[in-house]
Amino acid sequence: xxxxxxxxxxxxxxxxxxxxxxxxxxxxxxATVSNAYNRPDQLSEELRERVLETARSLGYRGPDPxxxxxxxxxxxxxxxxxxxxxxxxxxxxxxxxxxxxxTHAIQDHALNLLLLASPEDVTPVRSASVDAFIVYCAAxxxxxxxxxxxxxLPTVLVDQYAHPQAVQIGxxxxxxxxxxxxxxxxxxxxxxxxxxxxxxxxRHTGPVSPERERSVGYRxxxxxxxxxxxxxxxxxxYPVETEQNAPQEGETRVLELLAAHPEVTGLLCMSDVLAQGxxxxxxxxxxxxxxxxxxxxxxxxxxxxxxxxxxxxQPTADKGRHVGDSLLALLAGRxxxxxxxxxxxxxxxxxxxxxxxx
Amino acid sequence: xxxxxxxxxxxxxxxxxxxxxxxxxxxxxxATVSNAYNRPDQLSEELRERVLETARSLGYRGPDPxxxxxxxxxxxxxxxxxxxxxxxxxxxxxxxxxxxxxTHAIQDHALNLLLLASPEDVTPVRSASVDAFIVYCAAxxxxxxxxxxxxxLPTVLVDQYAHPQAVQIGxxxxxxxxxxxxxxxxxxxxxxxxxxxxxxxxRHTGPVSPERERSVGYRxxxxxxxxxxxxxxxxxxYPVETEQNAPQEGETRVLELLAAHPEVTGLLCMSDVLAQGxxxxxxxxxxxxxxxxxxxxxxxxxxxxxxxxxxxxQPTADKGRHVGDSLLALLAGRxxxxxxxxxxxxxxxxxxxxxxxx
DNA sequence: TTCCTGATCTAAATCGTTTCAGTTGTGCTG
DNA sequence: CAGCACAACTGAAACGATTTAGATCAGGAA
Numbered sequence: 001x002x003x004x005x006x007x008x009x010x011x012x013x014x015x016x017x018x019x020x021x022x023x024x025x026x027x028x029x030x031a032t033v034s035n036a037y038n039r040p041d042q043l044s045e046e047l048r049e050r051v052l053e054t055a056r057s058l059g060y061r062g063p064d065p066x067x068x069x070x071x072x073x074x075x076x077x078x079x080x081x082x083x084x085x086x087x088x089x090x091x092x093x094x095x096x097x098x099x100x101x102x103t104h105a106i107q108d109h110a111l112n113l114l115l116l117a118s119p120e121d122v123t124p125v126r127s128a129s130v131d132a133f134i135v136y137c138a139a140x141x142x143x144x145x146x147x148x149x150x151x152x153l154p155t156v157l158v159d160q161y162a163h164p165q166a167v168q169i170g171x172x173x174x175x176x177x178x179x180x181x182x183x184x185x186x187x188x189x190x191x192x193x194x195x196x197x198x199x200x201x202x203r204h205t206g207p208v209s210p211e212r213e214r215s216v217g218y219r220x221x222x223x224x225x226x227x228x229x230x231x232x233x234x235x236x237x238y239p240v241e242t243e244q245n246a247p248q249e250g251e252t253r254v255l256e257l258l259a260a261h262p263e264v265t266g267l268l269c270m271s272d273v274l275a276q277g278x279x280x281x282x283x284x285x286x287x288x289x290x291x292x293x294x295x296x297x298x299x300x301x302x303x304x305x306x307x308x309x310x311x312x313x314q315p316t317a318d319k320g321r322h323v324g325d326s327l328l329a330l331l332a333g334r335x336x337x338x339x340x341x342x343x344x345x346x347x348x349x350x351x352x353x354x355x356x357x358x
Numbered sequence: 359x360x361x362x363x364x365x366x367x368x369x370x371x372x373x374x375x376x377x378x379x380x381x382x383x384x385x386x387x388x389a390t391v392s393n394a395y396n397r398p399d400q401l402s403e404e405l406r407e408r409v410l411e412t413a414r415s416l417g418y419r420g421p422d423p424x425x426x427x428x429x430x431x432x433x434x435x436x437x438x439x440x441x442x443x444x445x446x447x448x449x450x451x452x453x454x455x456x457x458x459x460x461t462h463a464i465q466d467h468a469l470n471l472l473l474l475a476s477p478e479d480v481t482p483v484r485s486a487s488v489d490a491f492i493v494y495c496a497a498x499x500x501x502x503x504x505x506x507x508x509x510x511l512p513t514v515l516v517d518q519y520a521h522p523q524a525v526q527i528g529x530x531x532x533x534x535x536x537x538x539x540x541x542x543x544x545x546x547x548x549x550x551x552x553x554x555x556x557x558x559x560x561r562h563t564g565p566v567s568p569e570r571e572r573s574v575g576y577r578x579x580x581x582x583x584x585x586x587x588x589x590x591x592x593x594x595x596y597p598v599e600t601e602q603n604a605p606q607e608g609e610t611r612v613l614e615l616l617a618a619h620p621e622v623t624g625l626l627c628m629s630d631v632l633a634q635g636x637x638x639x640x641x642x643x644x645x646x647x648x649x650x651x652x653x654x655x656x657x658x659x660x661x662x663x664x665x666x667x668x669x670x671x672q673p674t675a676d677k678g679r680h681v682g683d684s685l686l687a688l689l690a691g692r693x694x695x696x697x698x699x700x701x702x703x704x705x706x707x708x709x710x711x712x713x714x715x716x
Numbered sequence: 717t718t719c720c721t722g723a724t725c726t727a728a729a730t731c732g733t734t735t736c737a738g739t740t741g742t743g744c745t746g
Numbered sequence: 747c748a749g750c751a752c753a754a755c756t757g758a759a760a761c762g763a764t765t766t767a768g769a770t771c772a773g774g775a776a
Contacts, residue, residue: 030757032754034735043754061510063734068734069761070424070761071733075424077472090454091660096448098443100449103444103448112482112486113472113475116470117464127420229393234733247660276660278662302605306637306665358753386725389727390724422762424762427731428733428763429765484725718776719752719774720770720773720775720776721772721773721774722773724771725769725771726768726769728767730765733760733761734760736757740753742754743750743753744749744751745751
């Protein structure tokens with residue numbers, strides 16, 4: 001290897017044009033060029049035109065966003081964290097709709113969403129250039145949540161347990177669940193299956209044991225389960241756990257459940273996606289819905305109207321709006337309050353009284 | 359709309375701890391503290407421990423990601439641009455699934471997705487700190503696309519016309535459409551309705567005139583329309599335009615279409631979501647599917663299995679993977695090639711021969 | 717002793733902006 | 747003609763890190 005290069009001071013960066021180059025080409029100061037872009041009132045219209053013109057001809061693409069953010073101390077980016085492979089988030093229409101409503105709420109304020117992937121590794125959370133965080137469905141004791149709070153940035157927790165260092169936005173999960181269970185009871189169902197979402201980050205499937213039920217990590221699951229129990233008093237309940245919020249998964253679990261407990265005549269599903277799986281299972285078994293089997297979902301997705309699914313509606317759009325508002329308040333240095341939004345049972349065509357005999 | 363400038367004034371940068379503070383507290387240089395985080399082999403284990411310990415006790419939260427990015431010239435962020443209100447993207451399960459598959463493809467490479475909202479304003483595109491762009495479903499002549507290409511960053515175009523300055527990843531839109539149309543023809547349908555996605559960024563609804571059909575801005579719509587026409591030769595075709603990819607919208611347009619053309623016995627929908635609307639319309643009219651009306655969708659969403667919908671499958675996961683791979687190649691300075699992925703008709707239970715008489 | 721090597725650690729130069737605090741030069745008032 | 751407001755522009759200090767090119771020192775070989 002040759003020991004030393006004669007031209008050691010070669011600029012390694014590809015010939016990137018900066019404010020300085022433009023300023024030099026014009027014989028003005030960099031401050032003036034910067035002002036041409038950011039504060040047109042600080043220089044004469046004529047000079048501004050010349051600056052912009054020169055910049056264009058030099059191939060200058062405008063002030064570097066990164067340098068600007070560093071200097072200004074603001075990025076205009078909100079980090080979104082989801083405590084599961086992020087692909088699941090997109091596979092879940094309810095999550096996608098929520099993200100859509102957040103987007104809607106913040107896009108007029110020059111804010112954008114950065115999706116932080118890979119939950120088992122907290123590095124992205126530690127090294128993301130963001131002004132604030134949204135944490136969606138993280139378990140209360142997760143490393144992820146801890147890493148987020150460690151950043152010390154404004155944080156909004158969605159559908160999670162409250163935390164002193166963050167704002168919490170959620171829905172009345174238990175209330176909606178209670179209504180749903182009550183509805184089945186009112187119709188006369190005595191044996192009711194419950195298709196749960198994940199109870200915690202560790203993926204399990206099958207019947208939920210009482211001790212497992214006692215240590216549920218996700219607030220949503222926990223609350224809905226409590227709601228079901230309080231609304232279905234007097235009935236026999238058969239909760240089963242799923243490991244992914246997907247129709248296929250719902251179908252499999254429901255088939256298992258009905259095989260183990262043929263006396264079940266009603267199904268409470270913690271999501272419309274799982275309810276879709278229940279619908280498939282019923283079709284597979286040749287059961288008529290609702291004559292042979294009643295099914296209730298949760299979320300009220302757009303497709304559920306088409307399925308004529310009885311379900312629990314939740315104000316997804318409102319939720320996004322509240323998250324957005326809270327974020328804006330926190331970023332402006334104001335306080336924001338925890339919010340719990342209402343839910344409501346929507347009775348459609350997948351529920352009826354139980355069959356007299358099977 | 360006035361340009362949003364929410365945080366013109368930065369918040370008080372009250373006592374933020376930096377590398378320097380930590381270095382001073384220890385009496386070492388900032389380089390050493392930096393090395394403690396980034397290159398542990400550059401200092402003794404003992405000193406490194408002390409640095410980390412001091413940092414912790416001082417409340418230092420680790421190297422600022424922004425400053426690091428500026429210095430390193432890399433952000434680890436990919437900008438995603440969608441040529442419609444971003445909320446629509448989330449409302450469309452196919453788009454959400456695609457985003458999910460991209461996420462999956464890049465998350466092992468320390469890359470994250472930044473969703474750039476508000477398409478009518480190109481500011482976010484101009485001022486986003488990203489290493490590369492993904493453009494999804496933008497019209498060929500849109501300001502948005504131009505703004506993206508102006509940034510001069512690696513760019514992948516998805517479901518769009520090819521462009522010399524970018525890599526294009528797409529599917530065989532026309533092929534799938536042709537198969538679908540052919541299928542209806544083979545079954546004997548003579549009068550076929552076509553429910554189109556948006557033809558261009560300007561929202562229209564209702565019947566598509568021949569001249570409008572000639573100037574379709576979105577490649578997906580254009581290709582599928584061509585495919586339908588080439589597969590349905592000999593039949594009378596009635597294309598109608600929608601302004602949003604949503605079930606409700608599909609229902610409305612189909613009701614209009616069937617009112618205007620009662621002789622229609624088959625429907626080609628450019629998305630499963632629109633096909634869902636068709637299903638609703640049929641129910642509203644008391645028509646039996648497929649006895650009275652055949653319906654074919656496009657995308658093959660998970661819910662379409664439940665609906666038993668005949669539809670055109672597309673390799674969403676593959677698409678995301680290819681986008682991810684191309685991005686990685688471009689970021690590494692390598693070249694990447696345009697890719698067109700196959701599509702395939704999936705026949706389920708919503709298609710049959712036309713009724714003899716109505 | 718002298719020189720070389722390797723392990724540690726440091727000084728200083730960036731990275732590309734924004735913005736505070738001036739410095740000019742001009743025209744107007746009193 | 748002094749005094750002053752004002753418009754137009756500039757210098758230089760941040761912003762918070764990474765990284766290159768040494769400096770220093772101890773130990774071992776020659």
